[in-house]
């Protein structure tokens with residue numbers, strides 16, 4: 296195999312700490328090219344319009360044919376791998392297996408020995424997808440199935456269907472300038488990179504194309520400037536050679552839209568971190584989120600409580616209003632419309648939260664990097680709530696799980712580790728002396744925003760401390776970790 300390194304499996308990522316991979320889904324639009332420039336459908340005459348339509352149709356057709364052939368070959372390779380593995384079994388067992396196979400309808404016993412199936416020669420000729428592109432992917436899937444107990448009958452032999460993507464190696468979908476011998480790959484049509492970068496950050500549809508075998512040309516549709524901001528920056532790094540395109544795939548969805556799942560290998564950012572430095576994050580009452588260092592006075596108060604509270608309330612009220620309306624609508628068009636409105640409202644709220652959590656998590660992780668913290672301590676998530684305290688914690692209603700996921704995701708590239716701590720008494724205990732009010736005593740947390748230590752030996756004796764700061768400090772210094780939850784969150788990413 297010549298281009299194994301084009302494929303990055305989960306294992307490769309684990310083994311190679313220097314790089315990490317990202318996959319970006321990008322819409323592809325087939326475009327007719329004429330002498331290296333795009334034929335614009337606007338203002339085209341009837342004949343040209345027909346030519347464009349015919350071209351698009353032929354591209355879809357070709358992709359579907361490619362997929363069909365790929366599936367055939369993939370399933371064939373999978374069967375071969377399986378049979379080869381079975382033939383490795385001892386002679387006496389083999390007799391039994393043979394008997395089994397002879398009963399298997401359509402079994403191709405002989406093909407287990409032929410390296411490249413005859414059928415494949417035809418496929419390669421027609422579609423331009425190389426055998427090794429496909430083989431490696433199938434091989435990885437086969438290995439996974441073996442680990443899952445394929446040979447003991449625990450799982451069945453994996454098979455490929457029309458929902459599978461079409462795999463292309465980086466020689467086909469990498470940068471075209473790196474493939475001088477073929478005309479395949481991603482390219483722009485500006486006179487130089489600088490000009491292209493300028494268009495990339497300013498124009499919704501920069502001239503970015505992908506050319507694939509069999510004369511298939513696509514324009515990459517990146518989406519709105521705002522939403523695809525990071526993707527556009529990634530393309531600058533790709534063209535500058537900082538990021539590398541790996542083997543990627545193409546997918547056709549149910550409505551015949553074509554998507555490129557572009558896999559990019561990026562160097563892991565290197566940060567100097569100190570394992571003695573820990574950030575504690577508290578979901579505060581007076582402040583949505585507070586970050587505090589375990590060993591210094593550095594702290595960061597995040598989010599606008601009023602803003603978040605008002606918006607949260609607004610969404611709740613709006614939803615209640617629509618739901619109330621629904622109760623009085625028996626059916627028909629009015630009901631459908633109201634249901635749609637409710638769905639839209641929920642979607643809107645979810646997006647808003649997503650954006651908010653994205654911003655919060657970025658600030659939290661930046662704070663950790665600035666303070667060279669190797670660890671971020673978060674409160675453990677509990678189905679019953681968070682901790683013993685009853686007061687209203689705003690972020691609890693703001694998708695805390697989503698926020699923690701975003702923090703874990705962002706720390707991964709930076710080598711920072713997220714830990715979850717037992718939240719018991721974090722808001723009741725003095726972060727300076729570690730004492731808390733005795734059972735018969737009034738709480739030292741005097742109100743939502745103030746904490747007063749009443750231990751006369753304490754440095755902070757009778758001094759008013761910000762209650763959220765105090766809680767975050769306790770989280771930063773806490774050593775009671777909940778490992779299982781850490782695993783769960785890490786796994787889900």
Ligand SMILES: [Zn+2]
Nearest residue numbers: 725728748753
């Ligand atoms: Zn104290």
